[in-house]
Amino acid sequence: MHLAYPAVLSALLFCTGLYGVLARRNAILVLMSVELMLNAVNLNLVAFDVWLSRTAEETLHSGQALTLFTIAIAAAEIGIGLAIVLAVHRNRGTADIDRLRDTAEGRDPDEPDPETSAPGTAAEKAEATA
Amino acid sequence: MTLSAATHGFLSPTGVEIAFLLVGLVTFAAALVTVTTRQLVHAALWLVVALGGLAVEYLLLTAEFIAWVQVLIYVGSVVVLLLFGLMLTRAPIGRSPDADSGNRRAALVVAVAAAAALVWVVADAFRTTWIDLDGPAAGSTTVTGASLFQNWVLPFEALSVLLLAALVGAIVLSRKAKADEEHPDGRASGRSRADRQPPARPTPGQDAARPSADRDHAPGQDAARSSDPGQDTGRSTDPGQDAARSTDQGTDRPGTARPADRSAARPAADGRADRSAARPAADGRADRSAARPAADGRADQGADGRAAGGRADRGADGRAADGHADRSAARPAADGRAARPAADGRADRGADGRAADGRVDQGADGRAADGNPAQSADRSATGRTADHPTTDQRPDHGGVR
Numbered sequence: 001m002h003l004a005y006p007a008v009l010s011a012l013l014f015c016t017g018l019y020g021v022l023a024r025r026n027a028i029l030v031l032m033s034v035e036l037m038l039n040a041v042n043l044n045l046v047a048f049d050v051w052l053s054r055t056a057e058e059t060l061h062s063g064q065a066l067t068l069f070t071i072a073i074a075a076a077e078i079g080i081g082l083a084i085v086l087a088v089h090r091n092r093g094t095a096d097i098d099r100l101r102d103t104a105e106g107r108d109p110d111e112p113d114p115e116t117s118a119p120g121t122a123a124e125k126a127e128a129t130a
Numbered sequence: 131m132t133l134s135a136a137t138h139g140f141l142s143p144t145g146v147e148i149a150f151l152l153v154g155l156v157t158f159a160a161a162l163v164t165v166t167t168r169q170l171v172h173a174a175l176w177l178v179v180a181l182g183g184l185a186v187e188y189l190l191l192t193a194e195f196i197a198w199v200q201v202l203i204y205v206g207s208v209v210v211l212l213l214f215g216l217m218l219t220r221a222p223i224g225r226s227p228d229a230d231s232g233n234r235r236a237a238l239v240v241a242v243a244a245a246a247a248l249v250w251v252v253a254d255a256f257r258t259t260w261i262d263l264d265g266p267a268a269g270s271t272t273v274t275g276a277s278l279f280q281n282w283v284l285p286f287e288a289l290s291v292l293l294l295a296a297l298v299g300a301i302v303l304s305r306k307a308k309a310d311e312e313h314p315d316g317r318a319s320g321r322s323r324a325d326r327q328p329p330a331r332p333t334p335g336q337d338a339a340r341p342s343a344d345r346d347h348a349p350g351q352d353a354a355r356s357s358d359p360g361q362d363t364g365r366s367t368d369p370g371q372d373a374a375r376s377t378d379q380g381t382d383r384p385g386t387a388r389p390a391d392r393s394a395a396r397p398a399a400d401g402r403a404d405r406s407a408a409r410p411a412a413d414g415r416a417d418r419s420a421a422r423p424a425a426d427g428r429a430d431q432g433a434d435g436r437a438a439g440g441r442a443d444r445g446a447d448g449r450a451a452d453g454h455a456d457r458s459a460a461r462p463a464a465d466g467r468a469a470r471p472a473a474d475g476r477a478d479r480g481a482d483g484r485a486a487d488g489r490v491d492q493g494a495d496g497r498a499a500d501g502n503p504a505q506s507a508d509r510s511a512t513g514r515t516a517d518h519p520t521t522d523q524r525p526d527h528g529g530v531r
Contacts, residue, residue, distance in 0.1 A: 001146050002143075003256040004252065004253050005151060007252040008252055009154040009157065012161075012245055013157070014244075014248070015245035015248065016158070018240065018241050018244055019238060020164065022236070023231060024229065024231065025229060025230060028212060028219065028221070031212065033164075033165055035181075035204070036161050039181060039184050039200075042184070042196075042200075046188055046191055047261065049269070054261070060281040061269075061277035062282075064195075064196055064277070065282040071199055072292075075203050075208060076292060076293055076295075076296030079297070080299050082214070083299070083303035085219065086219065086303075089218070089219040095219040095221075
């Protein structure tokens, strides 16, 4: 098989995930996009491992071993990430990462807190905090 | 490499390549839909397609063990976790207008530029490189297991520790907030918010509780006219005012009544708490079924059916109006909840979106028996009293006739 096929597919998937990470607002959708990126990397690892296991004399199958590790770490990451998202949702009433600007620079102190200014979100927030 | 380049034509795809290309197209399309769809649950389901397609690609690359691990871990658990997350953050089921952020265009530019650069470089770099897929599979389970447990044992074991740490971390993260909720002094911000919130609401709560209590008076007096359960109506309305009063107490003193405030604010907040708010009412169903008929249905029936107001009163009030009302008055959270839904209820729930009118109504009704909620109480009271009174009625008739 042409090595360019999996490599190109992997690059496309990675960029799809990149777009998702940058463009999505919901934190869980961002996590999904991160999963896509990790899978793109996995595909690359597997493809190159299969290629190298034939061409190189001695490989430790490091590509496949690292793929397994990546999958395990991705599972741990998604668990922790969802726990964090749920904690944020419980505290703030939203999983919208555009609204979590507490550490943003250049924030106008006079500007009302977007969470408290909008009545709908304020109610939501009260729900989550209370 | 040069050898394989010599044996392969550049544009003569083999069957495996065609299969890889087709599955790759499906995978890429599913990934695109995943990151562009506005329906959050659909995004998770399209992610299943993308990850499954990748599993097929692994199989085509003869990495069977990784393919099945992919199916197990990603399709099996990660997507389910994501769906759980979507549900727990109460993501909208339908189209959500704000799934994409404002910097969508910039993200598109960045992604397209990165894709163009990567594809160009990768295609150019591996133009003459072929993977030899013939012969024994490079990624069979035997090969993977041997290499994993010969060369990668230490990282493998370290990974188990990492998974354990992630497990503990996830549990701690999701437990901590609960501990904070239980201790009102836990978080200053949360507390101040909880204090700020309830006093704003009970005011309308009182307003609604009182008029509805008055409204409840009317049918009660009808009942009183036909028979004479005067105390009946009196008592069935009083608890409502008790409830209103206890919300006053619960909220007017911000210093002392904090737990009540918090627990009163919470249920209106998330759907789960709503359900648990409705549940106490469901526990006291005997009370409710007795109390509500006392308010509208049963007293009338008792009045119509026979003049024996005494027993109906005892059945209805003695147990219900007193017991239930007292109990729910003793539970200030319940009263606050009852008063508030009756008050600004419907509008808030509209803002709430998914707070399930039915459930909140139920919560309102359950405590509505204390004397307020007017229409909604009547509405669902008709439903539920429809069976209770009839069961109650029969022995009564039998006793009278």
